Amino acid sequence: MTLWKNKLIYSLQSVWVLSYNHLMIIDISHISKLANLPIASKEKIKFEKQLSAILEHFKKLSEVVTDNIDETNQVTGLINIVRPDEISLSLPQSEVLKNSKNTQNDMFTVPVILQEGIEP
Amino acid sequence: MNLHELTVSDARKMLDTKEISSIELTNTSLTRLEELEPKLNAFLTITRDIALNDAKKADNRIAKGEKTPLLGIPFSLKDMYLTKGIRTTAASKVLEDYIPPYSSTVFTKLQDAGAVLLGKNNQDAWAHGSSGENSDFGATKNPWNLEMIPGGSSSGPAVTVAADIAPFSMGTDTGGSIRQPAGLTNTVGLKPTYGRVSRYGVIAMASSFDTMGHFTKTAKDSAMVLSVTAGNDPHDATSSSLPVEDYLADLNKNIKGLRIGMPKEYFIPGMDAQVRNAVEKAIKKFEELGAKIIEISLPHTEYAIGAYYILQTAEVSSNLARYDGIRYGTFREYFGEEAKRRIMLGTFTLAHGYYDAYYKKGMKIRTLIKQDFDKAFEKVDIIAAPVSPTTAWKIGEKANDPLAMYLSDIFTVTANIAGIPGLTVPVEFINGLPVGTQLLGPHFSEKLLFRIGHQYELANPLYLKRPEL
Numbered sequence: 001m002t003l004w005k006n007k008l009i010y011s012l013q014s015v016w017v018l019s020y021n022h023l024m025i026i027d028i029s030h031i032s033k034l035a036n037l038p039i040a041s042k043e044k045i046k047f048e049k050q051l052s053a054i055l056e057h058f059k060k061l062s063e064v065v066t067d068n069i070d071e072t073n074q075v076t077g078l079i080n081i082v083r084p085d086e087i088s089l090s091l092p093q094s095e096v097l098k099n100s101k102n103t104q105n106d107m108f109t110v111p112v113i114l115q116e117g118i119e120p
Numbered sequence: 121m122n123l124h125e126l127t128v129s130d131a132r133k134m135l136d137t138k139e140i141s142s143i144e145l146t147n148t149s150l151t152r153l154e155e156l157e158p159k160l161n162a163f164l165t166i167t168r169d170i171a172l173n174d175a176k177k178a179d180n181r182i183a184k185g186e187k188t189p190l191l192g193i194p195f196s197l198k199d200m201y202l203t204k205g206i207r208t209t210a211a212s213k214v215l216e217d218y219i220p221p222y223s224s225t226v227f228t229k230l231q232d233a234g235a236v237l238l239g240k241n242n243q244d245a246w247a248h249g250s251s252g253e254n255s256d257f258g259a260t261k262n263p264w265n266l267e268m269i270p271g272g273s274s275s276g277p278a279v280t281v282a283a284d285i286a287p288f289s290m291g292t293d294t295g296g297s298i299r300q301p302a303g304l305t306n307t308v309g310l311k312p313t314y315g316r317v318s319r320y321g322v323i324a325m326a327s328s329f330d331t332m333g334h335f336t337k338t339a340k341d342s343a344m345v346l347s348v349t350a351g352n353d354p355h356d357a358t359s360s361s362l363p364v365e366d367y368l369a370d371l372n373k374n375i376k377g378l379r380i381g382m383p384k385e386y387f388i389p390g391m392d393a394q395v396r397n398a399v400e401k402a403i404k405k406f407e408e409l410g411a412k413i414i415e416i417s418l419p420h421t422e423y424a425i426g427a428y429y430i431l432q433t434a435e436v437s438s439n440l441a442r443y444d445g446i447r448y449g450t451f452r453e454y455f456g457e458e459a460k461r462r463i464m465l466g467t468f469t470l471a472h473g474y475y476d477a478y479y480k481k482g483m484k485i486r487t488l489i490k491q492d493f494d495k496a497f498e499k500v501d502i503i504a505a506p507v508s509p510t511t512a513w514k515i516g517e518k519a520n521d522p523l524a525m526y527l528s529d530i531f532t533v534t535a536n537i538a539g540i541p542g543l544t545v546p547v548e549f550i551n552g553l554p555v556g557t558q559l560l561g562p563h564f565s566e567k568l569l570f571r572i573g574h575q576y577e578l579a580n581p582l583y584l585k586r587p588e589l
Binding site for chain 2 (some may be wrong): 035037038048050051053055058062066069072073100
């Protein structure tokens with residue numbers, strides 16, 4: 001099983017690294033901040049290694065000339081699907097709040113984003 | 121014949137002729153589920169009381185003479201499908217206590233059709249994975265060998281059908297998550313055309329790739345289930361308004377003269393030689409049944425994994441951004457490792473300065489892969505290809521190597537990139553482990569896929585083989 005895996009990775013990887021010879025390093029601290037995702041410091045090294053290896057694979061795509069190729073972001077060909085402008089029932093407030101662990105006065109409680117004394 | 125071994129189609133006949141009741145069928149399924157669950161870990165929630173209540177209602181409807189395909193038939197749902205009032209977790213600790221206030225369209229349709237929900241299945245958390253091991257609630261075991269993975273991410277749904285717990289189950293397929301586990305568990309797995317089945321109320325993974333499909337024992341059963349789940353849904357703007365076809369109509373037509381393409385890029389040196397032989401043997405069988413086999417090329421196949429993992433993780437990072445612990449669920453530190461990896465990868469490739477090199481490039485390659493299929497379908501009616509480069513692997517073998525795990529999706533992601541349908545049919549056993557072949561067709565060609573699957577099954581009825589449990 002390990003043999004096929006190595007073979008497969010080899011057959012795919014051998015071509016992939018040709019066009020670049022430096023390893024892309026992903027800045028986990030910066031990315032986790034952008035993604036609002038707390039990452040423990042011991043996880044950072046592991047993720048950095050794993051994600052950099054995956055980014056290496058992505059470099060294979062640079063082999064393909066795509067200068068005059070359109071982008072595809074959906075495959076159905078549908079455009080501008082709108083619903084009739086009719087009012088329909090929403091979920092009752094009690095239902096909507098039911099799954100929240102932090103509510104107050106029938107509202108969601110959110111973390112503080114503005115601080116007292118600081119002009120917005 | 122044991123009741124739990126029935127196909128949807130056989131159960132239908134016996135329910136309609138009153139040989140059995142839905143209560144009997146449902147009790148049989150629940151007993152088997154509860155007996156096997158400690159071995160398989162295929163379920164996260166069992167809805168025993170709801171099931172028995174629904175079965176009673178179904179029996180009443182049958183008694184009144186109602187005849188619909190899934191009335192009174194037990195099934196299970198991957199835990200991606202929202203079920204009003206029934207816990208839905210996506211197999212993640214983030215949603216461990218989440219009780220949805222509304223239901224997915226698919227679940228509503230199945231309930232209206234009188235199908236009987238047994239419970240919610242285990243899976244890779246958020247549908248991220250190819251083995252079932254990424255579940256925050258433990259890995260699901262393959263009924264053909266309990267030391268092996270059943271494939272993923274729809275691990276629990278595949279095992280439910282493979283272990284004869286229910287005759288059908290619902291999964292989701294974003295990059296192969298139905299077709300691959302079907303291949304590894306000797307079940308029939310359908311990934312419908314993008315937009316054929318509503319995505320409304322199903323936890324989103326990568327919205328431009330997500331499709332809602334199912335597992336069954338036979339191609340005919342697969343056709344019966346799609347006849348219920350397919351159709352336009354005003355709640356899903358990407359669902360198609362094309363009419364739902366009579367998927368059973370052509371099943372008994374032979375496949376003489378049909379052109380079946382064999383893409384050379386799907387028979388590569390890195391794959392397991394025995395799997396390759398098994399798939400080639402299946403293609404030979406299509407030829408014996410009268411089909412014409414034509415070698416074709418899908419030249420951009422080798423770029424599919426790269427393009428897919430760029431676009432999919434970008435969509436994942438944006439879809440999972442809503443889980444902030446404010447309105448429901450826990451805070452973001454509860455995400456498992458694989459979700460964290462994908463969120464960060466997607467955030468990175470979408471970030472300023474990298475967008476053109478990754479995301480935009482990925483979308484352009486998506487165009488090329490789609491064009492490959494368009495051109496191929498000018499020459500052939502369908503394509504037959506391997507679904508997984510190996511049989512099921514040992515639990516833990518790839519758990520610390522995300523790249524190796526991603527590469528195992530090499531034959532399945534292309535169909536999601538192009539939005540085309542795919543049907544996995546069981547074709548062989550190697551050392552006691554199942555091998556499947558996937559049939560890929562043009563958009564909305566499900567009816568043809570079922571016909572070919574059914575004709576093949578008549579010649580090689582592997583669904584009659586059962587795991588020893």
